[in-house]
Amino acid sequence: MTSGMYDLAIIGGGINGVGIARDAVGRGLKVLLVERDDLASHTSSASTKLVHGGLRYLEHYEFSLVRKALQEREVLLRAAPHIIWPMRFVLPVDEGMRPAWFLRLGLFLYDHLGSRSLLPGTKSLNLRKDERGYPLQERLKKGFAYSDCWVEDARLVTLTARDAAERGADIRTRTECTGLTRGDKHWTLALRSEEGSVEEQARVLVNAAGPWVDPVTALYDQSSNAAKLRLVKGSHIVVARKFEGDHSYIFQNKDGRIVFAIPYEGDHTLIGTTDQPWNYDEGPARISDGEIDYLCAAASEYFKEPVRRDHVQWTYSGVRPLFDDKSQSASTVTRDYVFDYNDQTGAPVLSVFGGKITTYRVLARQAMKTLKAALRTETDDWTRDAPLPGGGFPPEDFEKICGNYQERWPFLPESHIVRLVRAYGTDTGNILAGAESEADLGTCFGAGLYETEINWLIRHEFARDAEDILWRRSKLGLHMTDTEQKAVEEWFEQRNRVSASPETVS
Incomplete structure (x- = not known):
């Protein structure tokens, strides 16, 4: 059984996929998006959780990417001020690293490459x-403070998907x-879920499967996209809070990379990231x-x-599906996105390589231009x-709300x-509606x-199990005991048993 012909079918429920789905459905198109797992269950929930221009990309001469990202910071801040908020970053000057004049020049460009009205300058x-x-250590005497934004990455994906669904997309x-x-005029997708197997048809296909863009291509074409894809693992650690205040730090490392230390979930500090080559044989990123x-x-x-191994309370890792520009180092591979559009051998298909959370909305708009x-x-x-x-709502109204x-x-x-307003914004009132006491919750x-x-x-918000809620829709798992987490899992198990009971089936 099918649901009729879709205008656009999207494979991949990460930030790029849901962004394209939202943009497309808002133009009156009939849109289908399928995701093998949960929304943002891989790369898009494993970022450093920043909406930023990418200061370090300037020294790789990626001025276009940085400008594009800087212009998007305040667009996204205005769209979702509950899950995105301004943050100041402290960059110490350290002897033997990039000199102060070089950092100041980079920060001057950073302040002026993109529009900025809400965020203070350096x-x-x-x-x-x-x-x-x-x-910080006593040797560090000078530094700079500049602005970027924090984002709840998995929530950004979920809210974008929810907005697409409310506008009519089939998620x-x-x-x-x-x-x-692949036919001459349309695609046929074979889909499998817990409810069974179905086929759906669409005039255009978008392959936004992130690290799995190549395996998706292999479903219909034996030629490979592997030469275009550079898979890089990025990992983070979470420790008890290392400093007071709502600012973050950006540290220069001896290998030329940078590492962030960011306030996280109230009483923790997030430290990351790494850049390690990854391949499919390694299994889930860890x-x-x-x-x-x-x-x-x-x-x-x-x-x-010092930060020691026994301080680490939690870790997470994700795989970045970067476009392979043949850079020698994984840390210098471009973070910009690249499209591969083909309509020469049948129904059109657009494959997406690379991209970053900050520019997902621009990527979606460009995809629509490509598919116009x-x-x-x-x-x-x-x-x-x-x-x-x-x-x-205006970002400055958060405390008032x-x-x-x-x-x-x-x-x-x-x-x-x-916490509720940080997660749900003005939907907090809808969640709590009708509650006159704690017992009503x-x-x-x-x-x-x-x-x-x-x-x-x-x-x-498409949640189906305890992990969805404790580690993606929120990070409450960090604040709960094993017993409390287990209770949430058991609640879902009981709910599923009731749903599967013959008495509940009409």
Whole structure:
């Protein structure tokens, strides 16, 4: 059984795939997106969680990429100020590394390459007098503070997919594409999910499978995209909080790379990232002992208090599907995106290589421009001023919104309200609607996670199991005991048993 002819079928539920789905459906197209696993379950939830221009890309002369990314920072900040917010980054000057004049020149370009009205510019720092220098080693006397933004990466993917779905896109998670047949006028997709196997048809195909763009191509074409793809693993460690304040640090490493240290989940510090070659034979991306040692050593070069292996409380890794520009070092491979469009041997297909979270909206707009003739659509930039679910309020109103919800639901701790608004923005009122006491929110599993919130995530954000909620829709797993996490898993198991019971089947 099929659902009729789609205009566009997209394979891949990462940031690029959902961005294209949202842009396309907003133009009146009939859109299908399929994702084998959960949304953002791989690369798009394993980033350093920044909306940034990419300061270090300047020394590789990627001015176009940096300008494009810098221009997008405030566009995304306005669209989703609950999950994206400004952050100051402290860059110490260290002897033997890039000299102060070089850093200042780079930061001058960074301040002026893209438009900037909400984010403050670069300032020089005396790290021996400024409190942001206190956690750092005594040799570090000078530095700079500049602006970028933080983003809840997996939530950005989910909210983009939700917006696409609310506009009419067919978003199917846990749905694997097992076969592709290319006809002269359309594609036939063989799809498999827990509900069974179906076939769907679409006039145009977008391969946005990230690291798996080549295996998807192999479903219909034995020629390989492998020569165009550079798979690079990036890993991060999470430790107990290393410093006070809401700023971050960017450290120069001896190998020429940089490492970030960022406030994370209230009482933690996120440190990353690495750049390691990766191939399919390695299986799921996981941090290696060498990467842990590398990140600990890099941070310990700057912090007064060393970072040791036994400080590491959590890690995560992801694979970046970069376009292979034949750079010798993985850290110098371009982070810009490249399209491969083909309509010469049958129905059109667009394959996406590379890209970064900051430029996902621009990538989607460019994809629509590339597909304009095939889809017969206009290419106006409609997403530029369209807020994501829960957004649409001025960034400076965040505290005001939290205060309003605190007055409405005074039985909840202020920290709980702030967390909800950080995750859901103005949807917080919809989640808590009707609750007159804590008991109305259902079972509390720990870390302020109630049944009401879980049910919202199931109904509106494609959540299907405990991992989706504890590690992607939120990072509450970091704040919960093993027993509390197990209780969430058991809740889902019980729910699934009830759903599968014959008495519940009409």
